[in-house]
Amino acid sequence: MNTNIENTIEAKVEEVYLSFKESLVVLAVVSIVSLASNWAGTGINPIKALPAMLIIYGMILVGLLLTKYVRIGFPAVAWVSLISVLLTLPISPVSAPILAELKNLNFLSIVTPVLAYAAMAITKMEVDLFKRSGFKIAAISILVFTGTYVGSALVANALL
Amino acid sequence: MKTQSTAIGLLLNWRLHLIVIVVSALSELIGIQSIPVANAKLLFLPLFYAFILCLFVNPNITKFSGKIINKKNASIAAPIIVIGILPFIAKFGTLIGPALPKIAESGSAMVLQELGNLGTMLIAMPIAVLVFKMGREAIGATYSIAREPNIALVSDRYGLKSHEGIGVMGVYVMGTMFGTIYFAMLAGFLATTGWFDPRALAMACGVGSGSMTAACSGTLATAFPSMKNEILAFAGASNLLTNATGLYVAIFIALPFSEWFYKKLSGEKKATSAMTKGAN
Numbered sequence: 001m002n003t004n005i006e007n008t009i010e011a012k013v014e015e016v017y018l019s020f021k022e023s024l025v026v027l028a029v030v031s032i033v034s035l036a037s038n039w040a041g042t043g044i045n046p047i048k049a050l051p052a053m054l055i056i057y058g059m060i061l062v063g064l065l066l067t068k069y070v071r072i073g074f075p076a077v078a079w080v081s082l083i084s085v086l087l088t089l090p091i092s093p094v095s096a097p098i099l100a101e102l103k104n105l106n107f108l109s110i111v112t113p114v115l116a117y118a119a120m121a122i123t124k125m126e127v128d129l130f131k132r133s134g135f136k137i138a139a140i141s142i143l144v145f146t147g148t149y150v151g152s153a154l155v156a157n158a159l160l
Numbered sequence: 161m162k163t164q165s166t167a168i169g170l171l172l173n174w175r176l177h178l179i180v181i182v183v184s185a186l187s188e189l190i191g192i193q194s195i196p197v198a199n200a201k202l203l204f205l206p207l208f209y210a211f212i213l214c215l216f217v218n219p220n221i222t223k224f225s226g227k228i229i230n231k232k233n234a235s236i237a238a239p240i241i242v243i244g245i246l247p248f249i250a251k252f253g254t255l256i257g258p259a260l261p262k263i264a265e266s267g268s269a270m271v272l273q274e275l276g277n278l279g280t281m282l283i284a285m286p287i288a289v290l291v292f293k294m295g296r297e298a299i300g301a302t303y304s305i306a307r308e309p310n311i312a313l314v315s316d317r318y319g320l321k322s323h324e325g326i327g328v329m330g331v332y333v334m335g336t337m338f339g340t341i342y343f344a345m346l347a348g349f350l351a352t353t354g355w356f357d358p359r360a361l362a363m364a365c366g367v368g369s370g371s372m373t374a375a376c377s378g379t380l381a382t383a384f385p386s387m388k389n390e391i392l393a394f395a396g397a398s399n400l401l402t403n404a405t406g407l408y409v410a411i412f413i414a415l416p417f418s419e420w421f422y423k424k425l426s427g428e429k430k431a432t433s434a435m436t437k438g439a440n
Contacts, residue, residue, distance in 0.1 A: 018171075018239050026171050026243045034247055036181045041188030041206065056250045063246070075309075076242075077249050077370050078403040081396070084253025089260055099254060107251050107392065108205060111374040112187055114244045115207040115340060116180040118371065119214030120229075121237035122337060127220050136292050140301050141334035143284035145342055148305045149364050149376075151279020152398075153350070157360035159269035 020068055024061070031057055034110040041109035049104040056105070059084050171240070173233045183213045192382055205382065207375055208341055245370040252374070252396035259393035266359065266394075273363050274401060274409055277305060281418050289425040296422065300327025303418035306335055307369050309407045313415065335368070343368060344375035351383035358384045362391040366398025373399040 018026060031053050035046040063080035070079075088095045187209035194204065219226040219234050256263070263270060281302050288298035300318070304310040306328050318324040347361055358380060365376035377395030381388040 018243065022167060022171060023243050025168060026240055027246065029172065029177055030240065030244045031247065033177055033181050033184065037184035037188055040185035041191075053247070056247045059250045059253070060246045063250075073407075075403060076246065078400060080246050080249045081253045081256070081400045081403070084250045085257045085260065085400070088254045088257025090258060092257070095257065099258065102251060102254050105251060107248065107255070107374070108207065108378045109184075109188055110248050110251060111371065111378065112207045112210045113180050113184045114241060114248065114371055115375070116183045116187075116210040116214045117176075117237040117241050117244050118336065118340070119211045120176060120179070120218055120234050121241060122215070122218055122220060123235060123238075124220045124231070136294070137301075137330040137334055140284055140288050140292065140294075140298075141331045141339075142342065143287055144280050144302055144305060144331055145335070145339060145368075146346065147280035147283040148277040148367050149343060149346055150350075151282075151364075152273040152276030152367050153356050153360045153364035154279070155276035156266075156269045156273035156363040157356050159272055160266055160357050160360055 020064060023064055027057065027060060030113065033113045034105075037112050038104075038106055038109040041112070042104075042106045044104050044106075052101045052103075052105045055098055055101055059087070170233065170236045173236065175229045176233050176237060176240075179214070179217055179229060183210050183217070187213065205344065205375065205378055207378070208344070211341060241371070245374070248374050249370055252392065252399075255389060255392040256396045256400065259390060260397075262390065263393060263397045266363075269360070270363060270394075270398060270401065273360075273398065274367075274405055275413070276364070277367050277409075278414060278417065280305065281414070281421060285418065285421055286425055289422065294327070296323040297327035297330070299415075299418050299422050300324035300329075301331045302327075303414050304328075304406075304410050305368050306331035307406075310410055313407065313410055317415070335372075339368060340371050340375045343372045344379040347376045348379040348383055351380050358387050358391055359394050362394035363398040365395040366400070366402050368399075368402075370399065 032046075035049055035053055038044060038049055039046055060076075060080050063076055063083050066079045066083075067074065067076040086092065088098055184206075187206035190206060190209055192205055216222055217225045217228060219229060219231045284302040285298055288294045288302055294301070300306075300314050300323070311328055311332055314322075314324050314328040343365065347365060350356055350361055351358065362377055362380055365380065366373050368376075373395050377392050380395070381391045384391060
């Protein structure tokens with residue numbers, strides 16, 4: 001593997017982090033994109049789904065704040081997940097109103113744009129790496145993915 | 161000051177977001193489709209179409225798309241994904257919360273399936289070392305599912321320019337490019353075979369990244385519509401657990417084990433070839 005590729009690999013890994021302010025701006029844009037996708041997928045118009053999106057934006061805002069200030073190695077996804085789980089526990093007083101609003105957002109429709117961004121994000125380095133040692137890496141990757149998935153499913157299946 | 165505004169400007173570049181809106185809307189309008197294969201079914205979700213359509217508009221992949229969007233504006237999509245998955249994670253959490261009592265009942269299954277991903281090594285490592293004759297790249301490539309925390313660990317231990325680093329980056333790149341779709345198709349296929357409890361398949365969906373979990377459990381929910389909420393809740397909870405504990409499993413179990421297993425395999429490889437030579 002030549003140094004050029006290794007450099008771009010490092011550059012890519014380092015480049016991923018946005019500042020707090022940038023994250024909030026990006027989040028607002030992604031929310032609008034998600035509302036459009038949700039509209040096309042479910043027919044629920046963006047105005048009707050807006051309260052649901054605002055609730056989600058609020059949860060993420062708190063999650064990002066916690067990631068920034070409570071440095072215990074928890075990634076943002078874990079904080080956001082934790083907040084939204086706690087707010088919707090059966091004993092939570094806000095659970096019912098949150099769930100009622102969030103019905104207007106289809107979970108699959110808000111993933112569709114993420115996959116679109118993912119495909120747009122594929123870089124020259126990744127295409128090159130794929131072309132060069134594509135077959136070996138592809139074969140090993142498929143084994144890794146299959147092994148991980150089936151391994152977890154087998155353990156879970158045996159213990160359920 | 162100027163760099164700051166350029167960064168925001170790049171993030172707000174309307175071309176990228178417009179492409180994503182158009183492609184997403186189009187994909188959503190096509191909707192969920194399926195193709196029967198033997199006794200099972202391959203499910204196709206809008207997120208697949210969105211991914212594939214955008215590959216054609218990626219200027220790094222097709223030449224003509226350079227006219228629609230330049231490489232710089234396309235590359236800013238990478239950090240956007242990190243933020244873009246959060247609304248989904250939040251929505252996911254609202255499915256876990258109400259179902260938490262039910263999830264708690266499956267306690268040991270939920271916790272121990274985290275260790276199921278050690279199965280990766282048992283299958284992938286021998287093939288990497290014995291069939292593909294890979295060196296220490298095999299450790300990086302097969303010790304985990306190669307998501308961000310795993311890269312961080314390898315980078316910390318060996319450095320990303322090391323053999324282990326190249327291995328983990330290779331699988332990471334493959335996962336980024338095709339992992340989401342592969343997981344979804346695998347889950348959808350296994351779902352229709354009837355070999356597994358749908359809740360077990362759902363928990364296994366949580367082993368990777370947020371978008372892998374999303375696509376994987378989305379397909380399962382489509383395959384078992386009556387169990388939709390339960391499936392999403394189990395997958396989400398499993399992913400939450402992976403996020404919380406995955407790194408520790410990697411540090412204390414997976415990586416030391418893969419070091420040991422690699423030494424064992426590469427040692428055995430020499431022994432075997434010595435034996436074959438002797439026999440000849």
